[in-house]
Amino acid sequence: MSQSAPADAEPRRQPALSPSRASDFKQCPLLYRLRVIDKLPESPSRAQVRGILVHTVLERLYAHPPEERDPAAASALLEPAWTELYAEHPEWQEAFDGDDAPTRPEWLASAQRLLDAYFQLEDPSTLRPEACELYLETELTSGLRLRGYVDRLDVAPAGDIRVVDYKTGSAPREVGEAKALFQMKFYAVVLWRLRGVVPRQLKLLYLSDAQQLTYTPDEAELRKFERTLDAIWQAILRAGESGDFRPNPSKLCDWCDHKPICPAYGGSPPEYPGWPSSLGATETVLDRSD
Template sequence: FRRFPPNASSNFAALRFRDASRSGLGAFPPSEKRCSRERPHIRSGSANEAVYLARPRMNPVALACLLLLSLPQTMPRAVSRCFRPAWGPASRRRGLQPRLVGGRGGVQQLSMVAEGANGADQAATEQEGKKAEKPETEAKVVWEPKPLEKPRSLSPSALNDFKVCPLLFRFRHLDRLPEPVTPVLARGTCAHDALYEFYGLSRELRSLDNLQNLFRLSWLKAKQGQMSRNADQYKTLFATVEDERKWGLHGLQLLQNYLELEDPTTFEPLSRELPLVTNITADVSLHGIIDRVDVDDDGNLAVVDYKTGKAPDLKYGTAVNRKILDSKFLQLRAYALLLEENYGRAPTVLKLLFLDGPSLLWMPCNHDEVERAREEILVQWESILYRVNRQHFEPNVNRLCAYCTHKPICPAWQDDSSKPTQTILQSSSSSSSEAVEGQD
């Protein structure tokens, strides 16, 4: 073994193990101990060297190791668990050390493992030879309305929820009703995490293989509870291994699509997942986390937001298309407001990257756009206050109702879950303009 100095930006150290034929050690099974820290030997038919990554500050028994074939450098902030390929490039499974991932009944497996000899991703069971357990029946959510208090903070996503459906805003941000993890939500979470880690790599390491490996590792972290408190829901999200495999392949395709939109080797982001907050009024603040902030050679800022869905279909008239785009870019214009309030200047470009397509939408931005966003947010805030004072948030029936987890308790769908009982927003004559403001 040869130790390299830790990377200052990632607190990682690399241990490079030369090919067994050159070292004279010969091949040995991964279970044997060949060093004081019990690092498993990894054998690859396509690389002369294996790169081990570990957090030096961790307990040696729980040091995390990662193999990425043919990597010459270290990977910052990649993993905190062990990912070990099985023997041979055509293996159908890659095992995880049970002592590192909490397994007690044998070696656990990582779904959507790296490509085999046939070029197709292979699925692995949670425990070898067993199908993934079916999710348990969710307990029925009982909604008991409680007195509402005005929120003390808003986020761009909360404002978007209010535009889609005022009642959804109440359920999600005032009542804070629990929402189950869905495949779409899990895919978006893992894709965002993979892209965050991806731009922590040096430019020469930003390849498709590494990006997809980061997605796999993000999925592993989600199931181990490292990304949220819903580890049990992630583990039982899919009824069968085939369902999990299809889900994973879709996620890998989204990341392949991303590389058609940008060349990650040509720039360095100024910031990733940047948290910002500012006061909109004396009573409420605006907070948000920007996926990525870029800066060009002239010092101009760009706000970038990843979307794992499809771009809007701009097939309508100019006025309708403009309304659609304004709605889609409201979140980014709110981010622009946060940037200007915190750094004293507005971005010049706002970018929406839709990975399911893929498609890139962008719009120029300046101080005037930021002020327009401020006015829209203030109008929405007044509309929210109006409904809080009335203690009533009306539903807005739309195509997104089919995906809403609160549909069983929504008054618009009480009698028949397939047909709404309320298609027109109810409001008093003195507040009709307020009531329809939440429509998309």
């Protein structure tokens, strides 16, 4: 059965793969190494922090009785949630340094616009989720352990499963869409292996422009995707043994905190510390922000 845990709980430190870390390795093996093995600090962006705030408000909104899940209730949750999150994460102050930093009213208004867009896409008073911010973990027949967090899980009386993910950015073009579906197929595999049911629908809600993307997987596709995840993990293990985590330069490098130490740009990363004896998926609160 699935397991739920608080969003900030530290999962058991067994070797595992999460959707964010699998995406990191696909994007750039060196990025994976610096995040998972070296554990170098990174500065959160305002967009990431806002994403966490909006996710928190939506999670708390669904803790209300259905008839109380309206725009006014969401608005009332916004400021207390921000006060609490900001106190828990003093390191976020860095994201608000600088002359262009928004005032508190401006910042909350930017999050409010995303919440308003959510109500254009769904009426939460009509929904009965089984869980929000659900921690899932399973092990494939290959021995690969998968874990991650699902924003919302809807289960119909007949047993049909819908996985819902909130995205606080805009609906992506083809490349970004493939990355988003990679994450959702990951969750679909985990749920299929845990419950023996292929999710009927994977649904992404893009709050920046009030768009949505839905996808219906099938069992053959999920079997193929399992093989993809196994191949990614084997590639990670080979890189871990050799220490050969090569950079993969792309346009995304401009947003990477580690660009100054990347060999592709003339930098030098720390000496490889070796493959750790214990390696978790290291899914962080920032990974669940969008």
